[in-house]
């Protein structure tokens with residue numbers, strides 16, 4: 125696991141600004157990670173001979189032309205719906221596509237996370253509330269589709285990061301579908317923290333759990349995104365320890381700790397990944413928060 129993390133840092137160091145910049149300024153041939161940076165730096169050109177002089181040849185010269193291997197293998201050449209929708213949302217290109225944000229969500233689910241598809245969710249593009257900053261998944265009541273809320277800002281970062289955030293929410297969907305005979309009343313913060321840790325480790329590409337889809341785009345994040353994912357995972361690691369420590373030092377410790385153990389052993393991820401990675405989980409000290417944005421669970 126550690127090797128994979130080192131590899132990711134290594135590639136970023138050597139690729140630097142030329143690694144997987146998916147946005148191309150067609151007038152200067154410069155590449156950018158963020159669509160906003162392309163729009164800002166890329167100027168339309170006026171080309172032409174005597175007949176066409178002064179006519180703007182490309183008034184929206186930024187295009188989504190991926191250099192990320194794990195994205196490129198899912199794109200078709202020419203008229204790709206994901207590319208067109210991305211152009212409309214992130215690069216202000218003209219399009220006839222209605223609701224291009226929903227098209228992007230739909231295309232990403234179908235291509236990167238099958239058998240997931242947009243029909244399984246009530247997709248809302250808008251403000252996100254909950255543990256995650258960029259998107260959230262609210263379980264449904266009585267057979268209705270869960271609501272997948274996606275922040276508009278998520279379309280203005282790298283496509284790799286957007287794909288990874290949607291995958292993180294699919295991990296939450298898998299968690300909602302698991303049945304656990306142990307009621308987490310009394311230790312709900314422990315369960316919530318473990319759920320977030322699982323999804324964040326998947327997003328960082330360092331989770332070994334077999335779930336049918338892998339996190340493949342981590343090498344195509346820009347540096348700030350890689351750092352954000354690493355920091356969030358470190359925070360989740362600490363929050364799990366802290367939540368367990370809170371129970372251990374609380375008045376119902378002798379009753380709740382055995383229940384936590386029972387819950388963990390009945391949860392496939394906690395049983396197969398968390399317990400083996402943290403054999404001392406019952407007694408481990410949490411210590412201080414890893415940074416000032418990481419709050420007590």
Ligand SMILES: [Zn+2]
Nearest residue numbers: 255256320323
């Ligand atoms: Zn989450």
